[in-house]
Amino acid sequence: MEVVNLGLGDASYSIYIGAGLLDDGALLRRYIHGRQVLIVTNTNIAPLYLERLQAALGDLNVGTVVLPDGEQFKTLASLDIVLTGLLEGHHNRATTLIALGGGVVGDITGFAAACYQRGVAFIQVPTTLLAQVDSSVGGKTAVNHPLGKNMIGAFHQPQAVIIDPESLQSLPKRELIAGMAEVIKHGALADREYFEWLERHMDQLLALDLELMSEAIKRSCEIKADIVSRDEKELGVRALLNFGHTFGHAIETGMGYGAWLHGEAVGAGMVMAAALSARLGLCSAADSQRLAALIARVGLPVVPPPALKGEFLSLMSRDKKMTDKGLKLVLLSGLGQAILVDDVDAMDLQAIING
C-alpha cells in the first residue's frame, strides 16, 4: 500500500493506494467516527463493488443511494436525491458519506457532505482513473448548472481517499483513456520527468499494468496534493491544475454534458492551451507538439468540435476563471512548467480556436 499525505492543517488527510483496498474494512473504519454511513454510488458501479464495500463495513448502520450514471446527472436534482436519502435514514451530524464511483459520484457526494446540516464527513473511494488521479483529491466538490459546469459547489475535504487500482479492470476503455488526460496533465504542468516516464510507459499503462498504474496514480496524487496543500481555495497556484480546463469546459458546455467525456475535452483543451503557449512564444513549438503527440497517442481528441468555433470564446468567458480583468488562462512555459496568464488577447485565442 502506498500513502500520499495532503497537508492542510486541521483538514489534512491521507490518500491510500493499493490493490484490494476496497475490502479493507479496518482502514475504512479508521475514518468513520459515528455509527451511520451512507454509500453513494451509481447504477454502473453498484453491481460491481457495492456488496464488497458493504461487507467491509461490517455491522455499521449502512444506507445506500444509487444514482443514475453519467455527467448529465451531476445536477442539483441528484444532490437532492442524496440529501433525501440522508434525511429519510435520519442521518445526524456524526454520519459519514462514502463516494463509491467516478468523478461525478465523488463531486455530488462531496457537495452533499459539504451542505448536509452545514457539513458532515465523507470518504472518497474512487473507481475510475480520472477520479483516482484527480477529482477525488483536493476537496473540490460541485454539481453542474445548465449554464455552466461545476458552478455550484464547495471546498470540502474528505477524511481520506482510498484507491483500489484493481477497480480499473472494470473501467470501459474510453473512460480509462479519458482519465489518462489528467495523468498527462500532471506531467505537463509540473514534472517533465514524469511526462517523459509517461511517454515511455504509456502502452503498459493503457494495458493496465497494475504496478506501473499504481506508480502513476501515486505520482499524480503527489503532484496534486503538493499544489492543493499550498493553495486549498484556489486563490493562486492551484489554478495551474486547470491546465486545459477552460478550453475543455467550453467544449463540455457547448456540446452538452456527456457528449464528450471530461477527460476528452481536457485532452483537446490541453492541445489548444499548448498551441496558444507556443503562438505567444511562451514555450517551444517542439514541446507543444510533443504534448499533442502523447495526447493523440492515447486516443484522445486533439481538436475541438468544429461546430463550436463560432461560440467558443463566449463559452469560455462563462468559466469560473473569468475575472473582472478578463480571462485567466493556464499556459505552458515548457513541458513540466505551467504558468498563469491573465491578459490573453482575444485575437490570439480566436486563432487557436480556428485551428
Place this chain on the structure above:
Amino acid sequence: MEVVNLGLGDASYSIYIGAGLLDDGALLRRYIHGRQVLIVTNTNIAPLYLERLQAALGDLNVGTVVLPDGEQFKTLASLDIVLTGLLEGHHNRATTLIALGGGVVGDITGFAAACYQRGVAFIQVPTTLLAQVDSSVGGKTAVNHPLGKNMIGAFHQPQAVIIDPESLQSLPKRELIAGMAEVIKHGALADREYFEWLERHMDQLLALDLELMSEAIKRSCEIKADIVSRDEKELGVRALLNFGHTFGHAIETGMGYGAWLHGEAVGAGMVMAAALSARLGLCSAADSQRLAALIARVGLPVVPPPALKGEFLSLMSRDKKMTDKGLKLVLLSGLGQAILVDDVDAMDLQAIING
C-alpha cells in the same frame, strides 16, 4: 450609527445599525470589491426598498432577483433561481450578492453566495426584526428540505451586515412580534439584565420607538456576535443560540413551513424548554413562568399545536441537534443563563409536550 464587530480572524466583519443606512452608498461600496452586484429580495420587499438600494449603488453593474415571499419558498428551487440569475448575468468570482429582506432572503442568498463558484462575497441588508437581531448575523446559511428545516446549507460569513431600523416601519405587526421572540431569547440565554430591560420597555419596543429598538438590536447583535466569535461552526457554545429552537423546529416541520412563523414557533419552543428546565430542577419555576409571561405579553404563542402531540418527539429527533448519543437540548439554569443538556429523558420530554 452603531457598530458591533464580530471577530472571526480573516472572516471578521462589522454590523452597522442606523436609521437611513439603506441609502448609504458609501458604506455599502466599502464592501463591494468588484463591478458586479446581484441584489436578492422578495416580492414584498422589492416595491418598498429595492429602488433606494439600487440608487445607493450608483453606476455599479447591478442585477436583481425577486423571489416569492415566504418560508415555504426557502427551497433548493429558490436557490436555483438565484444561481441562474448569477449565471445569466455572467457574474464572476468577484461578484457581490446583497440580501435585501428577511431571514428567508438572507439564508437563501447567503447559501447561494457560499456555493456559487464555490464561494463569493455577500452583504446582509436585513429588513425584518428577526433578520436584524438574529439570522443575518453569524454566517449560518441554508434552505429547507421537505423532511427538515435548514438541513441544506453552509457556514458562510457576510462582508458586512447593514441594518436600517426604519425598515421595521413597513413590517407587518405579526412579523415584528415574531422577531421579538429572538430578542427575548438573547436576554433569556445570556443576559438577565437585558431580559429585565426588555420587560420594562416592551410596550415602547412594540410601538416601534426607534431609539429603543436600535438599542435592542445592538444588544442582541452583541450577544450573538460574542457567542459566534467563540464558536463559528457550532461545535460547542454556539448551540446555546438554539434555545427554544429544537422544539420550535418540530412545530414548523409538523405544521408545514409558513403556517407558524419561525419566531412564533420559537416563542412556544422557549416556553417548553423553560418548563422542562424547571421540571428537571435546573431553573426555578419563577424564572420559567417569568419567561412565559413576557412571551405571552408580546403576543406570541406559548403552547404547541395540540394536533402535533403524538408525533412531537419524532419530529424533534429529526433536528440537527440529534447526535448518536441522543437529543441535545438547550435548557436554562436561570434567566440569562442557558446550558447544554444531552441526556434528557424521553418521559420528561413527553410530559412537557403533553402540557
